[in-house]
Amino acid sequence: MLDIRGLSKRFGYGKGEVTALHEVSFKIAEGEFFTLLGPSGCGKTTLLRLIAGFTGPSGGSLVLDGKDIAAMPPNQRPVNTVFQSYALFPHMTVGQNVAFALEAQGRPKSEIDPAIDKMLTLVQLLHLKNRKSSELSGGQQQRVALARALVAKPRILLLDEPLSALDMKLRKDMQIELKRLQRETGLTFIFVTHDQEEALTMSDRIAVMSGGRVQQIATPRELYDRPANRFVAGFIGESNFLSATAKGGVVEVARARIALPDVADGAVTLMIRPEHVVLSANAPDVLQLEATVAQLVFFGTDTHVHLVLSDGEKLVARVQNALHGGQTLNEGERITISLPAKALRVVRDEEIAA
Amino acid sequence: MTKRSFDVTKLPGTAVMAVACFVILYVPMAILVGYSFNSGNVIGNWEGVSLRWYGAALHNQAFLDAAINSLILATTASVISTVFATMAALATTRTDRFRGEGTIHIILNQPLMVPEIVLAIALLIIIGQIKQATGYTGLGFLIAAHTTFCIPFAYLPIRARLEGMDLSLETAAADLYASRFYTFRRVTLPLLAPGILSGFMLAFVVSLDDLVMSDFLKSPGQDTLPTYLMSELKRNLTSEIYAISSLLLLLSVLIVAGSWVATRKKD
Amino acid sequence: MSGPETWRRWALALPAVVVIMLFSILPLGVVLVYSLLTPGDFGNVKWIFSTDGWFSVLFERNIFDDTIGLSGANLGILFRSIVLSIVTTLITLIFGLPTAWFIATRPPAQRNFWLFLITIPFWTNLLVRTIAVQEMIRSEGVFNRILLAVGIIKEPIQMMFSDFAVLLGMTYVFLPLMVLPVYAAIEKFDFRLAEASYDLYASRFFCLRRVILPLIRPGVIAGSILVFVPSLGAYVTPRVMGGGKSMMLGNLIDLQFGQGRNWPLGAALSITLTALVLIALIWYTRITSGRKEQSHD
Numbered sequence: 001m002l003d004i005r006g007l008s009k010r011f012g013y014g015k016g017e018v019t020a021l022h023e024v025s026f027k028i029a030e031g032e033f034f035t036l037l038g039p040s041g042c043g044k045t046t047l048l049r050l051i052a053g054f055t056g057p058s059g060g061s062l063v064l065d066g067k068d069i070a071a072m073p074p075n076q077r078p079v080n081t082v083f084q085s086y087a088l089f090p091h092m093t094v095g096q097n098v099a100f101a102l103e104a105q106g107r108p109k110s111e112i113d114p115a116i117d118k119m120l121t122l123v124q125l126l127h128l129k130n131r132k133s134s135e136l137s138g139g140q141q142q143r144v145a146l147a148r149a150l151v152a153k154p155r156i157l158l159l160d161e162p163l164s165a166l167d168m169k170l171r172k173d174m175q176i177e178l179k180r181l182q183r184e185t186g187l188t189f190i191f192v193t194h195d196q197e198e199a200l201t202m203s204d205r206i207a208v209m210s211g212g213r214v215q216q217i218a219t220p221r222e223l224y225d226r227p228a229n230r231f232v233a234g235f236i237g238e239s240n241f242l243s244a245t246a247k248g249g250v251v252e253v254a255r256a257r258i259a260l261p262d263v264a265d266g267a268v269t270l271m272i273r274p275e276h277v278v279l280s281a282n283a284p285d286v287l288q289l290e291a292t293v294a295q296l297v298f299f300g301t302d303t304h305v306h307l308v309l310s311d312g313e314k315l316v317a318r319v320q321n322a323l324h325g326g327q328t329l330n331e332g333e334r335i336t337i338s339l340p341a342k343a344l345r346v347v348r349d350e351e352i353a354a
Numbered sequence: 355m356t357k358r359s360f361d362v363t364k365l366p367g368t369a370v371m372a373v374a375c376f377v378i379l380y381v382p383m384a385i386l387v388g389y390s391f392n393s394g395n396v397i398g399n400w401e402g403v404s405l406r407w408y409g410a411a412l413h414n415q416a417f418l419d420a421a422i423n424s425l426i427l428a429t430t431a432s433v434i435s436t437v438f439a440t441m442a443a444l445a446t447t448r449t450d451r452f453r454g455e456g457t458i459h460i461i462l463n464q465p466l467m468v469p470e471i472v473l474a475i476a477l478l479i480i481i482g483q484i485k486q487a488t489g490y491t492g493l494g495f496l497i498a499a500h501t502t503f504c505i506p507f508a509y510l511p512i513r514a515r516l517e518g519m520d521l522s523l524e525t526a527a528a529d530l531y532a533s534r535f536y537t538f539r540r541v542t543l544p545l546l547a548p549g550i551l552s553g554f555m556l557a558f559v560v561s562l563d564d565l566v567m568s569d570f571l572k573s574p575g576q577d578t579l580p581t582y583l584m585s586e587l588k589r590n591l592t593s594e595i596y597a598i599s600s601l602l603l604l605l606s607v608l609i610v611a612g613s614w615v616a617t618r619k620k621d
Numbered sequence: 622m623s624g625p626e627t628w629r630r631w632a633l634a635l636p637a638v639v640v641i642m643l644f645s646i647l648p649l650g651v652v653l654v655y656s657l658l659t660p661g662d663f664g665n666v667k668w669i670f671s672t673d674g675w676f677s678v679l680f681e682r683n684i685f686d687d688t689i690g691l692s693g694a695n696l697g698i699l700f701r702s703i704v705l706s707i708v709t710t711l712i713t714l715i716f717g718l719p720t721a722w723f724i725a726t727r728p729p730a731q732r733n734f735w736l737f738l739i740t741i742p743f744w745t746n747l748l749v750r751t752i753a754v755q756e757m758i759r760s761e762g763v764f765n766r767i768l769l770a771v772g773i774i775k776e777p778i779q780m781m782f783s784d785f786a787v788l789l790g791m792t793y794v795f796l797p798l799m800v801l802p803v804y805a806a807i808e809k810f811d812f813r814l815a816e817a818s819y820d821l822y823a824s825r826f827f828c829l830r831r832v833i834l835p836l837i838r839p840g841v842i843a844g845s846i847l848v849f850v851p852s853l854g855a856y857v858t859p860r861v862m863g864g865g866k867s868m869m870l871g872n873l874i875d876l877q878f879g880q881g882r883n884w885p886l887g888a889a890l891s892i893t894l895t896a897l898v899l900i901a902l903i904w905y906t907r908i909t910s911g912r913k914e915q916s917h918d
Contacts, residue, residue, distance in 0.1 A: 052820060055359045073360050075819040087817035091835045100831070101821035152822065362815045363726035365719075365825060372723030375716050376735075379742050379796065382753035385763055389756070438637040445633035452627045458634050465645045469854025469898055471871040472891040475878055476648030479655060479888075482665075502644040505637050563746050566856050570878075580748050587752065587861065596756075599749040606745040614737060 001188065002028040002051070002156060006060035009046050020046040022212045023060060028156075028190065033182050035191045037199040038209035039235070044192045047209075048158050051190065053077045064155060075104075080149035081158040084165070086141045088133040094120070094144050095129040101152040119147040122181065139170045146178075150185065159191045163198065175202055196236050200224070208232045224273075229348040233271045240277070240315045241347075242270040251287075251346075254311040258287040258341055268346050276343035277317035279305065279335060286338035291315065293333045305329060307337065383603060390596035407597035417598060419575070420582035424562055427493065427578060431500035432508070432557035438501075439508035439557075440550055444542075447516040465503045473503065474570040481571055491573040499571055500561045507560050508553035515549025548616075555613055559606070649895070656888035664882045674885030678893055695873065695890075701784065702870040703897075706852035709791045710799075713848050714841065716792075717799035721840075724800070725807035736804075743797040751861045754793045758786060782864040790862035791852050798851070799844040806840020839909060846905045850898055870894050 009021040021043045028034045036044035049055045051062065053074030062070045069077055080101070088097050095116050102112045120126040123143040128136065133144060142162055149157055159178075163171045179202050182189045193199055199206050200220040207217045208231075216228040227233035230241065244253040246263045253270065281288060291307040294314075298321075305317040317337065329335070393404030411417050446458055465473065481495045523545070527537040565580040572581060579602065586595050656674045658666040676682075679699075681692040724735040742750065757763050758780040765777040780786055810833065818828040834841075856871035863869070868876070870890065877887030 053360055054362070054816060054819075073819070074816075075822050075824060079820075081817070081820045083813060083817060085813060087811075087813045089814060089817075089832060100818065100823070103831075104818070104821055104823040104827050148821065360819070362812050362819060365722060365829060368719035368722045368726075371716065371719035375720040375796070376738060378716075379739075379793075382757050382793070383742070383745070383750070385756060386749070386753045438640060442634040442637035445630040452630055454627075454631065458631075458638060461638050461641055461646065462634075464641060467899065467902055468645070468649065468895055469850075469871065471854055471856045471874055472652070472895050473645060473648070475874060475887060475891055476652045477644060478878065479651055479884075480648050498640075498644055502640055505641060509637070559744055565748055580746060583748055583752075584857075587748075595752065599746075599752055602746045602749050607741055610737065610740050610744050614733075 001030045001065050002190075003063040004028075004047075004051075004060070005063065007047070007050060007057050007062060008059040009043075009050060009055065010058040020212055021050070024212075024214050025060075026207060026214060026217055028188060030188055031186050033179070033189045033191065033202060033204045035193060035199045035203040035206045036209060037193060037196060037206050037235075039194055041211075042209040043212040044209050045160060046212075048081075048160055048190065048192050051156065052079055052081050052158055078152075078155040079158060080152060080154040080156075081160060082142075082145045082149050082162045084160045084162065086145040086162075088141055088144055088148070090132070090134045092133060093130050094125060094133055094136070097133050097144055098148045098151055100148060105152065115151055119151045122150075122184070123147045123177075138166055139174065142166065142174065143177075146181070150181075150187070154187070156188045156190055159189060161192055161194070163193075164195075171198075178202065200236070208235060210235075226345065227271065227347060230269060230271070233345070233347050238274050238316070238318070239271050240274060242272075242309075242313055242315070244268050244270050246346075253287060254289055254309045254313065256287055256289050258285075258339075258344070260341060260344065260346070263346055269349055270339075271345045271347045272339050272343050274304070274316045274318035276340060277307075277315065278338040278340065279317060279319065279329070280338065281336045282338035282340075285341045287341070287344065288336060288338050291335060291337050293329055293331050293335065296329060296331060307335075386596055387600045387603065389593055390600040392593045392596075394593070407593045408601075410592075410594050411597045411601070414594070416577065417582060417594075420577040420579050423493070423576060424579040427496055427500055427568075428558050428561040430497050431504050431561045432554050434497075435501045435504035435557045436508045436512075436550060436554045439505050439553055440512055440546070442505070443509055443512040443516050447513050448519075448521060462509055463506050466506045470503075470564075470566045473499075474567045477567070478570045485573075493576060495571055495573075496568060496576065496578075499567050500564065503564075503567065504557035504561055508557040511552035511556060512546065512549045515546055515552070519545055551616065552613070555609060559609060562605075652888045652891050656885050656892055658885050660883045660885055662882075664878070664884065666884050671885065674883070674889040677883070677886045678889050698868050698870060698873045699893075701867070702853055705784065705788055705791065705869065706849050706855075708788060709795060709852045710845050710849045712788075712792045713796050713799040714845065717796060717803055717844060718841070721800045721803035721807055725804050725810075739797055739800050739804075743801065747794055747857055748861075750794045751790055751858050754790050755781070755861055758789065781862065782866040784863075784867050786862040787859045787867045787869065790858040791855060794858055795848045795852060798847045802843035802847060803837065803840045806837040806843075810836055842905065842908060846901065850901055853898055853901070854894055 004027070005025050006023045007021060007025070008019070008023045011018045011020055024043075024047065036047060038044050046055070050057055050070075053069070053072060057070050060070075061068050064078075089100070092100070098116045098119055099112050102115060107115075116129070117126060120129055123146055125140060125143055125147065128140065133141065136144065142165075145162070162178075163174050166174060175198060178189075178191075191199075191202065200223075203220055205217060205219055206223055208215045208223065210231050216223060216232045218226075223232060223236050227236060227239075233239045234241070242253050244251045245266070246252075246260070246268050247265050249259060249261045249263060251258055251260045251263060251268065251270065278286070290310050293305060294308045295306040297304040297306065301322075302318050302320055305319060307315045307317060309315060315337070389400075390407055391403050391405065392400055393406060394401030442458070442462055446455060446462075477495075477499050481499075484495075485491055519542075523541055524537050527541045532540070563580065564578070565584060568576075568578045569581045569584065572578070577585070579598070583595065583598055583602075586598075655666055657670055657672065659669040659671040659673065661667050677692065678695060679692055680689055681695075682689055720739070724732060724739065727735055755762070759765075760777040760779060760781065764780070765774075768774045769777065814832055814836070815828055818832045823831070854871055855869055856875065859867065859869040859872050860875075863872070871894070874887050874890045874894065877883045877890065881887070
């Protein structure tokens, strides 16, 4: 229901001009939990503000429910935002904050009061209705900001890194909360974050962004298993990259070979996730390499095994401690490792520039 | 082509009213300055450009005497009040509560809370008695009066500056064997200097500007610029008034510009 | 705090305290005393206790039939002082608020220029500025000349020496005093809150009313006090603009020490004026400290 077509944004002019967004195009469906993911400066916040209406696009169009809303001021768009700083009105109570959008629209009191109560119940803050918003904890403020943005039943809810100010435990709880809310209300959420783990756990689809461009849009699973390029592969989850050469369907790395059909000739980058690296000589269809154990790092549930290949390239393997029962590896030890063909991905180096 | 962004800082009508406000503020003053160059005799009858009124003012002994009086008064009063205010600020800032602190505070701010006319007649009464008793009619009374109302004006910026200063610097100095006085001289004072300068300038301008107090307390021959201007206004309506006013206006512009430059540099 | 430390603090503050006590606080006490004495024949006082001074503030004795009535003249002046001060405060607020908003919302580079512009009148001699206003509206002044030249009027309009003139004068000279505190408050305003309000469908006016104004209220109150108090005790501006026709409390007091030759009355009036100002200041402190507990960063 949101159709972004060739949307671009430039700031400044002349020599100082900066392009924050390079002609971005994609669609978001109704009821989706859609995430914009990327490092700072990638353009995700700019895109969010364009959708909210606080900035105008330099080019392209923004179509919501079939109407171009690029020229519509924010106070007329059926799009509400949960701000990173929450932006709760400090001089109003929780209840008054939540009521704000409805009052601004001129709804009658008889309609507003039950709506507030319903929304506060949804975020479990009904008992704080008359508390001043400045007297709440971070987590509570965040939920008020949510309730405030949801009460007017917007077509889209925008969330600008809303969990970044919370501590770890609270963050995890809120992630579950948000997901639940989205399911219950059935609204379309557009979530902005730089935390890939957060994006993976919560989203229906993720748009990975970098340098003002969308690198890949896919479900979390797809992004993890089939990253479109090196950036996405490196940004989502952990990954190992190996430089290799391909010729006639055969890829060579550190004097080892594996048959990978459909790979174009020339220099390629192979990617494999640490948990797929097998620490023994194994069955057919693997890339078998000699490596030295450089370092073992204990991580509670896993151990990270840092390896160095014969040609100097580095690799990290992840082994579940429960499965190994004890230290069977020593630093400095020489072992053979296997990289299964089906776990190997060929990734493009260049980022998408379309 | 950038479509115009939604500006959260925009409120319809404010720009128009603000500009109108500035125009309203400056037009009368501009006209005043303009008329000071009037070569005509009758005030307001424009006849041509001339500097004659400035010349007249500068040759007017009464005006010059008043100007000198104002300068002496302002300088003396602001120096004394700034020194006293600095001491008072050091005494009352960045300290744990001590007995009588609140009282000192109220006393220091008291002249600001009383209308000037009231202070003027209060001093008129007392100084009248002293004049009768001692026969002294020198500038001392005016200096005392000006110093009194200048103290709060000097106190406020100094105190503000002092409160914003980092206490740890003086602690560091003490750690490095500096005596109290040495610390004050080499650490506190230099850092406090901008505040003291602000306070001094504020006191200076306030003293220079004063009409009420000076008018009530002066003895013959002790006109200050404002009191001279006032008496000329009542008596003699020539463009000389506008010339003098323009000179005072220029002085204000120079002081404001000077303090702006000073604060840019200090930062 | 230890004994010697307290002494040291007091010693530092002593010069300032002594000066103010001698030349500001003590004299006020003398005024209070004088308000309870009898007027001398040629001014000054006779050291005879009398409550006439206080009596004459509001009442007057009819010399013919010895009845006591309200002093129309004095009450009129008292009333005028309060009303004109309130109106001046309102007008400076109406003009000052948009001006402060304008300055505070300029880009930082430009802002200094506008601040510079508003600061100059602030620092310019009060008398000079009053003279400037006077030139505009006096009979041979700018307005009348223009209107005469254009032919709209045949004779100059008398605007000086009236309540209108005094109001105009006070509004003009006190306007910068309103702008600066309001500007300071707007500068501290978190515009993200305005953004949030627009995100939630507020119109510009709704945002102004429900978000902006409540949060800049401390600045508005500070500005109001900064205008109201000097207006109440104004002397120079009403003297120049109002002459003897439109006197305010300050001029009335002045009169008693000049032609009026009634020092006790003058003293009583002074105490009255001081009391009015103190009431306004106390009200201000009460309002702002109440808010202070509730304001948060």
